[in-house]
Amino acid sequence: MFGDLHRNSEYVVRNLGQVKRLCGGSLLSTHGSVHGMKAFSILAGLRKVMSGLEEERGNSSVEIGESVRGEDVYIIQSGCGEINDNLMELLIMINACKIASSSRVTAVIPCFPYARQDKKDKKGSVERWSRAPISAKLVANMLSVAGADHIITMDLHASQIQGFFDIPVDNLYAEPAVLQWIKENILEWRNCIIVSPDAGGAKRVTSIADRLNVEFALIHKERKKANEVDRMVLVGDVKDRVAILVDDMADTCGTICHAAEKLVSAGATKVYAILTHGIFSGPAISRINNASFEAVVVTNTIPQEEKMKHCPKIQFIDISMILAEAIRRTHNGESVSYLFSHVPL
Numbered sequence: 332m333f334g335d336l337h338r339n340s341e342y343v344v345r346n347l348g349q350v351k352r353l354c355g356g357s358l359l360s361t362h363g364s365v366h367g368m369k370a371f372s373i374l375a376g377l378r379k380v381m382s383g384l385e386e387e388r389g390n391s392s393v394e395i396g397e398s399v400r401g402e403d404v405y406i407i408q409s410g411c412g413e414i415n416d417n418l419m420e421l422l423i424m425i426n427a428c429k430i431a432s433s434s435r436v437t438a439v440i441p442c443f444p445y446a447r448q449d450k451k452d453k454k455g456s457v458e459r460w461s462r463a464p465i466s467a468k469l470v471a472n473m474l475s476v477a478g479a480d481h482i483i484t485m486d487l488h489a490s491q492i493q494g495f496f497d498i499p500v501d502n503l504y505a506e507p508a509v510l511q512w513i514k515e516n517i518l519e520w521r522n523c524i525i526v527s528p529d530a531g532g533a534k535r536v537t538s539i540a541d542r543l544n545v546e547f548a549l550i551h552k553e554r555k556k557a558n559e560v561d562r563m564v565l566v567g568d569v570k571d572r573v574a575i576l577v578d579d580m581a582d583t584c585g586t587i588c589h590a591a592e593k594l595v596s597a598g599a600t601k602v603y604a605i606l607t608h609g610i611f612s613g614p615a616i617s618r619i620n621n622a623s624f625e626a627v628v629v630t631n632t633i634p635q636e637e638k639m640k641h642c643p644k645i646q647f648i649d650i651s652m653i654l655a656e657a658i659r660r661t662h663n664g665e666s667v668s669y670l671f672s673h674v675p676l
Contacts, residue, residue: 391420393427400432405658410444411610411633418444418470422477429478437481437661438474439654441632442608445470446488447580471495483657485632485650486579486607501667503657505607505630506535507674508648510542512628513575517603523573524548524599528590536577548574550590563593570598580608581629584615588622595623608632609645616642 406428408421421438428436448466467488474482475498482500487493493500513520520543527536527549540547548567574594581587581604591602602624609629611619619627619642627642629635630650639645656675660667 391416391423393420393424395427395431398431399428401434403435403437403662404428404433405437405439405662407439407441407654409441409632410446411442414444418473422473425474425477425479435480436478437483437658438479439483439658441485441650441654442580443467443470443484443487443492446492449489449492467492468495481661483654483661485630485654488579501657501661503653503667504671505632505648505650505653506539506542507670507672508630508650508653509577509605509628510539511674512605512648513543517573517575519573519601521545523575524567524569526550526567526569526574526576526590526594528552528576528578528586532578535579539577550593552586552589563589565593565597569594572599573601573603574599576602576604578604578606580610581606582610582615583613584611584618584622587627588618591622591624601625603628605648606630609635609638609647611635611638611645619644 406421406424408417408424410417421440425436425438445466448464449468450465451463471492472495475496480498482496482498483503484500485503486505487502490502493502513523517523523543523545525536525540525543525545525547527533527547529552530549533547533549536547536549546567548565548569551564551566552562576587576590576594578587587604587606591604594602604624604627606627606629609627610633616638624644626646627644628646628648630648632650635645635647639647652675653670657667657670659665660670
């Protein structure tokens with residue numbers, strides 16, 4: 332059944348197989364039930380129907396294999412790869428379940444698409460600034476209009492994106508899993524310093540530093556244009572310490588690689604990078620291979636298997652159990668606040 336899963340949902344489903352222990356039942360039975368919860372979005376039949384129509388006409392289409400009337404449906408789709416195609420497929424799947432009379436449709440989106448386009452950002456002249464789109468708001472509107480009743484996502488680029496929706500949004504955090512990884516894999520973590528590669532991530536790194544009882548630093552960067560850093564200024568003392576760069580996402584990796592060079596030149600003994608969403612487009616892999624990282628650690632909100640083959644420095648933190656527990660708690664009407672500070676067993 333797992334062989335024909337949707338290409339970008341497959342990794343989540345495969346890892347969510349561990350939810351059997353939580354629910355005391357099969358993740359996908361012939362009726363697609365997880366502890367009484369229908370998960371038709373994960374059924375292999377969706378892949379077969381969509382791929383056939385895509386190849387023939389360039390259009391996506393979904394046919395639900397069995398009744399979802401009155402059921403609690405969870406659709407898992409991450410905003411990665413061919414983002415526009417994947418977003419359209421997600422919208423079609425939501426609408427298909429909604430008009431098939433499901434009681435509730437929840438979109439589980441580990442990496443929210445267009446999250447960085449959350450405001451009118453200044454890029455060059457004031458005129459260009461005034462015409463910039465706010466695409467994250469548009470995506471929120473599209474999901475709502477398609478029929479989504481609830482959104483589950485992880486580490487939004489800006490928490491305010493939750494306010495773009497008129498439906499409930501659960502923004503989960505990778506921080507508990509990151510803390511666990513640091514304590515288990517960095518022997519000198521008590522002598523480390525948590526570093527933000529930009530001023531916008533200061534809140535994120537101070538939270539992690541406080542929970543580890545260590546110091547933090549930040550790097551102020553000035554960009555000439557998008558994805559191109561002009562100058563970096565380190566604020567903080569990293570000499571003779573293990574520096575851990577923490578950010579929510581990395582695309583071309585120019586920022587974190589320049590930050591690593593800055594930290595090494597400032598006297599850091601080792602440099603790690605920990606990211607929630609590893610997009611790794613363009614020259615990212617070659618930059619990481621040539622940079623001074625001990626390891627670049629990412630969660631699997633985006634599949635990383637292929638990139639790990641070309642870059643031995645990339646490691647991943649499995650967050651599938653956090654998503655699985657969030658789904659279980661949501662279905663049973665339980666609070667998900669526990670997941671903000673704990674990793675489910």
